[in-house]
Amino acid sequence: MMSLHETGAALDAVAASGKVASVGVSNFKRDDWTLLQSIMKTTLATNQIEMSVVENSAFTNGDLVFLQEFGVPPMACSRWLAAHCSGGRTPRL
Numbered sequence: 001m002m003s004l005h006e007t008g009a010a011l012d013a014v015a016a017s018g019k020v021a022s023v024g025v026s027n028f029k030r031d032d033w034t035l036l037q038s039i040m041k042t043t044l045a046t047n048q049i050e051m052s053v054v055e056n057s058a059f060t061n062g063d064l065v066f067l068q069e070f071g072v073p074p075m076a077c078s079r080w081l082a083a084h085c086s087g088g089r090t091p092r093l
Contacts, residue, residue: 004032008039015042024048024075030066044072052078 011023022045025036037044047067051058055078058064067074 004036005039008036011044012040012042022046026075026077030062033066046073046075048075048077050078051076054078 014020015023023042024044024046025033026048027050028036028047033044033047047063049058049063049067051074058074064074
């Protein structure tokens with residue numbers, strides 16, 4: 001399990017260094033996002049969540065609604081597409 005305090009401090013440090021324009025997270029649920037953001041000085045810019053033709057639960061499980069509530073643009077990722085592009089087996093649609 002990661003330390004959200006250490007993660008928040010590291011993200012704040014890299015943002016303050018000017019080496020990146022913004023920071024975000026990947027696959028954080030509402031409680032994790034809210035706790036991390038409460039620890040940080042820097043505003044999180046995005047949350048990368050899995051969304052694809054095969055995996056579309058973000059549309060119904062509250063992940064997208066949560067991001068919309070806070071005006072945070074989601075960043076979509078797809079394990080299905082990654083497997084397809086890397087030559088791995090893909091599920092049949």
